[in-house]
Amino acid sequence: MNDITLLFITAGQLPKRWAEFHLKQLQDYPMIILRDDKKMGYEQIYRKMLEGAKLATTDYVAVIEDDVLYSKEHFEYRPPLDTFAYNQHRWALFTWGKPIYSIRNRKSNCSLIAPRNLLIEALEERFAKYPTGMPPEFTGELGRERVEKGLGVTPRKSTEWYSEIGLVQINHKDATEDRQKRQRKTLGPIKAFDIPRWGKAEDLLTMLWTSA
Numbered sequence: 001m002n003d004i005t006l007l008f009i010t011a012g013q014l015p016k017r018w019a020e021f022h023l024k025q026l027q028d029y030p031m032i033i034l035r036d037d038k039k040m041g042y043e044q045i046y047r048k049m050l051e052g053a054k055l056a057t058t059d060y061v062a063v064i065e066d067d068v069l070y071s072k073e074h075f076e077y078r079p080p081l082d083t084f085a086y087n088q089h090r091w092a093l094f095t096w097g098k099p100i101y102s103i104r105n106r107k108s109n110c111s112l113i114a115p116r117n118l119l120i121e122a123l124e125e126r127f128a129k130y131p132t133g134m135p136p137e138f139t140g141e142l143g144r145e146r147v148e149k150g151l152g153v154t155p156r157k158s159t160e161w162y163s164e165i166g167l168v169q170i171n172h173k174d175a176t177e178d179r180q181k182r183q184r185k186t187l188g189p190i191k192a193f194d195i196p197r198w199g200k201a202e203d204l205l206t207m208l209w210t211s212a
Helices: 016-024 042-055 072-076 116-129 145-151 201-209
Strands: 004-010 031-035 060-065 083-087 090-094 101-103 112-115 157-161 167-171 190-192
Touching: 004 042, 016 201, 031 042, 042 060, 042 116, 060 116, 083 116, 090 201, 112 116
Parallel strands: 004 031, 004 060, 083 157, 090 167
Antiparallel strands: 060 112, 083 112, 090 101, 101 190
């Protein structure tokens, strides 16, 4: 597919075996690696997204986070050029507690497929309005009504969709989210021990995350 570029955001701090497996799933697509050796806050992630979108030349970009496994089906979706798209088939897997997948229906940057020009337009508007930093309580996903209303920026469309094979997002102590750092995040209402493509939760963690 030559109309999409992956914007790979990483701080380079995850287990080597996981990182190698993760990149292997993405090798068929053009990619821009956006590395930051510091711990990324939410606003820094959006700055990296904007940086990558400006470097890309394709009509679409997909935001890739280094603690999420992606299926090839995820990259086949294309929203209209005025719409941000979030893949809601996204399983969470915690590195603490009982190994089990769960789903909570919430938009996340890690599942975003976006028209490149729309992403640039929306983020430039945000940073122009808040050059010294966005309000933390409204530093959120593009196309979310509550976020855009709170920031006082142009409302933009978003859509939710579900790929046939889901994504897997690892929740761990080095994540940006405070609830993950404190291991206080709870499971979503839909749960599974074994899912297509990725297999058993326990085996995936053992093979890729807890191994050197």
